[in-house]
Amino acid sequence: MANPSMYIMIAVFAMILASSASADDVIVLTEDNFDKEVGQDRGALVEFYAPWCGHCKKLAPEYEKLGASFKKVKSVLIGKVDCDEHKAVCSKYGVSGYPTIQWFPKGSLEPKS
Structure with missing residues (x-):
């Protein structure tokens, strides 16, 4: 029989x-x-x-957790744009400081403040 604490460790690791x-x-x-x-x-x-x-680096792990918590929610997308690589997108949405987080309602490419 295996050690009960081993089962606990396996359960914690799985969680x-x-x-x-x-x-x-x-x-x-x-x-x-x-x-x-x-x-x-x-x-x-x-x-x-x-x-x-x-x-942005400090926010990244928390934003990833947010993405994980919304992964199965079909009505919300959690996304990110690297403004060094995709300057045109960031410029289009008036991004002038980092991080900037914007909400885009369903069916709209216009962010709401």
Whole structure:
């Protein structure tokens, strides 16, 4: 018979794996896919960030957790745009500081403040 504490360790490990966020939980948005993902049949919360930004780096793990918690919610998209790589998208939405988070209602490419 296995040690009961081993079962506890396995259970805790399984819970940690199940609750941890992955990079796939937040949709990476680009010039190519922004209009295809945002403004469609669900609302979208979009983070505009720069990879070198200290505040963005601090926000990243929490934003990934948010993405994980909304992964199965079909009515909300959690996305992010790297403004160093996709300057045109960030410029289009008036992003001047990082991070900037904007809400796009269902069916709209106009963010609400």
